[in-house]
Amino acid sequence: MANEKVDVVIVGAGASGSTYAAVLAMAGKKVVVLEQGPDWQLSDLISSDFWGRRVKPAGAPFLLEGKNPVSYGYQGGWGVGGAALHYFANFPRLLPNDFRIKSEHNRAHDWPISYQDVAPYYDKVARDIGVSGDAKAEEIWRPAGDAYPMPPMKTFRNGEIWLKGFESVGIRMVPAAVGMNSTEYKGRPACIYDGWCHVGCPIGALANPLVTYLGDARKAGAEVRPWSNVTRVLTNAQGTKVTGVEYYDQKKERQVQEASVVVLAAWAAQNPRLLLNSSTDKHPKGLANTNGLVGKYMMTHFSSGTLAIFDENVENHMGTTGAQYMSYERYGKTAHKGAFGSSFIVAGTALKTSDLGGFANARLDLFGPELAAFMKRAARGFSRIGAFGEEMPNIENRIELAGDKDEFGMPLGRIIHSYDDDVPKLWEANFAEGLAVAKAAGAKEMWSGRGNIPTIHLMGGTIMGTGAENSVVNSYGQTHEIPNLYMAGPGIFSTSGASNPTYTIFALSLRGAEQLATKWSTVAG
Amino acid sequence: MDQMERRAFMKGAGSGVLAFTVGGLEVLLTPGAARAQGIPFRTLTAAQAATLEALGETLVPGARQAGISHFVDQQISIPAEEALLEARILNVRPPYANFYRAALGAVDRASAALNGGRGFAQLGESEQRSLVDSMRQNKVEGWQGPAGPFVYLLLRSDAVDVVYGTMEGYAGLGIPYMPHIAPTKRW
Numbered sequence: 001m002a003n004e005k006v007d008v009v010i011v012g013a014g015a016s017g018s019t020y021a022a023v024l025a026m027a028g029k030k031v032v033v034l035e036q037g038p039d040w041q042l043s044d045l046i047s048s049d050f051w052g053r054r055v056k057p058a059g060a061p062f063l064l065e066g067k068n069p070v071s072y073g074y075q076g077g078w079g080v081g082g083a084a085l086h087y088f089a090n091f092p093r094l095l096p097n098d099f100r101i102k103s104e105h106n107r108a109h110d111w112p113i114s115y116q117d118v119a120p121y122y123d124k125v126a127r128d129i130g131v132s133g134d135a136k137a138e139e140i141w142r143p144a145g146d147a148y149p150m151p152p153m154k155t156f157r158n159g160e161i162w163l164k165g166f167e168s169v170g171i172r173m174v175p176a177a178v179g180m181n182s183t184e185y186k187g188r189p190a191c192i193y194d195g196w197c198h199v200g201c202p203i204g205a206l207a208n209p210l211v212t213y214l215g216d217a218r219k220a221g222a223e224v225r226p227w228s229n230v231t232r233v234l235t236n237a238q239g240t241k242v243t244g245v246e247y248y249d250q251k252k253e254r255q256v257q258e259a260s261v262v263v264l265a266a267w268a269a270q271n272p273r274l275l276l277n278s279s280t281d282k283h284p285k286g287l288a289n290t291n292g293l294v295g296k297y298m299m300t301h302f303s304s305g306t307l308a309i310f311d312e313n314v315e316n317h318m319g320t321t322g323a324q325y326m327s328y329e330r331y332g333k334t335a336h337k338g339a340f341g342s343s344f345i346v347a348g349t350a351l352k353t354s355d356l357g358g359f360a361n362a363r364l365d366l367f368g369p370e371l372a373a374f375m376k377r378a379a380r381g382f383s384r385i386g387a388f389g390e391e392m393p394n395i396e397n398r399i400e401l402a403g404d405k406d407e408f409g410m411p412l413g414r415i416i417h418s419y420d421d422d423v424p425k426l427w428e429a430n431f432a433e434g435l436a437v438a439k440a441a442g443a444k445e446m447w448s449g450r451g452n453i454p455t456i457h458l459m460g461g462t463i464m465g466t467g468a469e470n471s472v473v474n475s476y477g478q479t480h481e482i483p484n485l486y487m488a489g490p491g492i493f494s495t496s497g498a499s500n501p502t503y504t505i506f507a508l509s510l511r512g513a514e515q516l517a518t519k520w521s522t523v524a525g
Numbered sequence: 526m527d528q529m530e531r532r533a534f535m536k537g538a539g540s541g542v543l544a545f546t547v548g549g550l551e552v553l554l555t556p557g558a559a560r561a562q563g564i565p566f567r568t569l570t571a572a573q574a575a576t577l578e579a580l581g582e583t584l585v586p587g588a589r590q591a592g593i594s595h596f597v598d599q600q601i602s603i604p605a606e607e608a609l610l611e612a613r614i615l616n617v618r619p620p621y622a623n624f625y626r627a628a629l630g631a632v633d634r635a636s637a638a639l640n641g642g643r644g645f646a647q648l649g650e651s652e653q654r655s656l657v658d659s660m661r662q663n664k665v666e667g668w669q670g671p672a673g674p675f676v677y678l679l680l681r682s683d684a685v686d687v688v689y690g691t692m693e694g695y696a697g698l699g700i701p702y703m704p705h706i707a708p709t710k711r712w
Contacts, residue, residue: 202706317703354682358690
């Protein structure tokens with residue numbers, strides 16, 4: 001079934017798709033957003049780790065392979081709002097050194113833009129959706145910019161207790177920048193610090209898409225169609241332009257949505273899967289993939305968690321799932337001797353009992369009466385800190401189409417991901433420093449959160465660069481091969497940095513969307 | 526969500542219970558209450574449910590009474606996209622019943638091989654602990670099925686859920702639950 005042609009169809013209603021939808025709808029474009037899952041409302045966001053799982057995928061259309069398979073289910077989103085419906089809203093930004101690793105260290109590749117190109121969009125996003133923090137304090141590590149629109153969030157003992165330890169090893173901690181309201185902002189209430197951010201904030205104090213850009217987009221006339229599974233991007237006979245997308249609706253019926261511009265904002269994994277599945281005789285390897293780079297350079301973060309029990313009640317149920325304090329003190333690519341890559345440090349997070357991040361998992365070796373005893377101790381005195389680490393892009397970490405197909409006949413994807421030798425070195429260096437911090441902070445028990453090296457966040461697959469010889473898209477997300485086809489989201493990151501990615505996703509999406517709106521006639525033809 | 530689906534979703538969430546079938550009628554109960562009332566299993570066999578109960582209790586004391594088998598049975602009997610299981614987070618491929626059947630079968634096979642043909646539920650407490658500890662460390666010789674450490678992780682998570690993930694579980698630890706939108710009874 002064909003629908004009325006629109007100006008732009010956006011695939012995915014998460015952070016990046018919502019930003020594009022808002023900018024383009026407010027620019028007067030007719031916008032349709034297709035989202036594969038339900039149309040979640042704030043009232044669906046029950047404060048419960050059980051019910052919080054509902055907003056995550058149930059059986060990703062990906063086979064997770066390699067030595068370090070990506071953690072798709074925990075990271076991913078399902079339904080309107082995407083993963084940003086349940087994200088922690090930590091809003092660190094990338095730093096200038098992230099954009100020129102090749103130039104400065106002869107490693108990986110440079111971004112085609114600099115920090116200064118993105119900085120105005122960080123500031124604009126902060127004003128648009130609300131960010132709390134202390135920009136001045138951060139400026140010991142980065143160029144000056146605008147102040148955040150809200151002061152820092154409250155802190156609690158579970159965060160404050162670490163400060164003495166950090167100071168002892170020379171790590172300066174500053175108030176964490178977060179996409180949450182420390183005060184009422186634009187009609188949205190201030191946070192009440194009950195620690196349920198990770199299952200979705202139903203009061204709108206946390207800047208999820210429903211209460212920010214997607215809400216703006218809807219007000220400006222954008223249409224959001226839930227339960228719409230996109231399977232292919234369609235092209236004209238010459239293969240020079242995209243003409244729309246094919247999708248299956250809630251009744252499993254095939255639909256076509258024609259559009260002048262297509263924006264894929266379906267996350268770093270699904271965007272390449274869609275491009276690869278959209279091959280034609282003019283694009284036999286998939287769209288935008290003449291150079292074979294679609295699906296390549298998949299990246300994740302890893303975290304070195306230091307866990308501790310203190311001999312006092314740290315009220316670990318209080319606060320937010322995001323951090324209270326953060327530091328770029330080890331963000332230099334060679335900050336740790338013998339290791340390579342940035343580390344981004346956080347402290348102070350509200351904890352729940354169950355789910356992956358719950359404190360029952362802080363000692364996975366314990367079960368039976370020993371676990372029961374630990375739970376009692378942990379309920380009073382447990383806290384943790386973490387250092388996110390940067391993975392260098394590796395062309396072998398990739399997405400391919402698999403032989404198996406989903407219910408719509410679309411091949412599943414294979415995400416193949418293995419860490420290289422740099423990663424364990426950085427992981428270990430951060431563990432060692434974390435234990436030193438815990439000891440100096442006066443922890444009664446302390447240990448490293450070991451096990452398999454975690455895979456956190458997902459980036460790459462359609463990376464940006466200076467041209468088709470090294471990348472899939474330009475710095476705006478526009479594909480080098482097909483000018484009216486855009487990629488949005490963390491897939492366009494050239495490198496991963498070590499900062500939580502969503503602030504940068506918003507900033508790059510805003511930059512790309514504004515460019516598209518400005519150059520509309522050239523792009524849409 | 527459309528209105529009809531939202532009502533169905535909120536019915537469970539709002540009342541803090543799950544839907545069980547009794548005499549052909551749908552009733553809303555906590556898993557613990559379902560166990561206490563002897564609600565029949567829909568997907569698990571009696572033997573599988575007994576193994577799961579014994580395993581859950583070994584992993585997290587209190588899981589038996591909290592109704593771990595009824596919880597898992599109800600959850601693997603509904604569409605995967607409605608499920609609230611940790612399996613969803615840990616990338617288990619639906620239908621989730623397949624994983625549980627394979628995991629419980631592996632535990633019972635290992636138990637029988639090591640303990641003269643006795644299934645896990647028939648073992649003494651120390652024998653159960655010993656097997657679980659070996660499974661956790663992937664040290665069960667001849668183990669057949671999903672990897673032992675992963676079975677440990679997932680079933681331990683289920684047991685943690687029913688014992689510590691509920692409002693009752695928080696109260697037992699003295700932790701204020703502090704919901705934005707309260708699951709009004711136990712979830």
